[in-house]
Amino acid sequence: MRAEWQAHIDDLLQTYQEKRRQIQDMQSKLESIEAEAEAADGMVKVKVDQQGRLTELELDPRVQRRLGSAELSEAIMEASKDAQRQVTEQLQSAMQGLTPEGTEGGVPDLTKFLPERPGDFDALRERLGILPQ
Template sequence: MNDEFRLTIEGLAKEYNRQAGELRAAYGRLSELTGTGESADRLVRVTVGPRGQVQEIELDPRVYRKLAPSQLSREIMQQIGAATEQVAERTKELMAPFMPEGLPLEEVLGEGASIDAFLPRPVELPAEDGDVRG
């Protein structure tokens, strides 16, 4: 392989590995995301995790005097929805730099998706003397 071609390939491999590392780091931050929805009267507060799973429901004791059970249930569900939407928006913000323009994030990272499914292992080039290096 001539030197100019080899330098070009090494540069491309290095750039790919850098971008793949950044993508993996961003994907790792996704697992730390939370969102919180709070009612206007601050009596109901719900926190969800990165996939919308409810982590905490906080109810001010006054809520039992103010809302009927069906109203309370509806309010909790609304706050779960608001919190989940927060997480979805933060996910889009984190992943936007890595997405092709016009491709909806939902089509790429659906439920249970892992970024590893989209990325091959880091590129390792053979060294001049036959050893493999990365």
């Protein structure tokens, strides 16, 4: 095989590996997204993870004197929904231009867009008579 073909294949493999690293880095960043929100004049505070799951709930001691159980429940839900909305906005912003149309909400596993290794390049090179650099 010609040297320029080998160089082209090597360039493509290097580009592929760099893009895979970039996607893995982006996946790590997406997994660290979280949001906080408050309700009931700051007496209810929540934190959610990148999937909108509640990870922290903080209630001011005054909340028991000021809110009944129904109002407290509503405040917790309000803060949770606000934090979930923030996470969704952060994910959409971070993913803008990176995922196919229709991929919304949650954290898609970007590493699935590219396989771990696109076939056995060593066997392909050997079969084509291309020696590794």
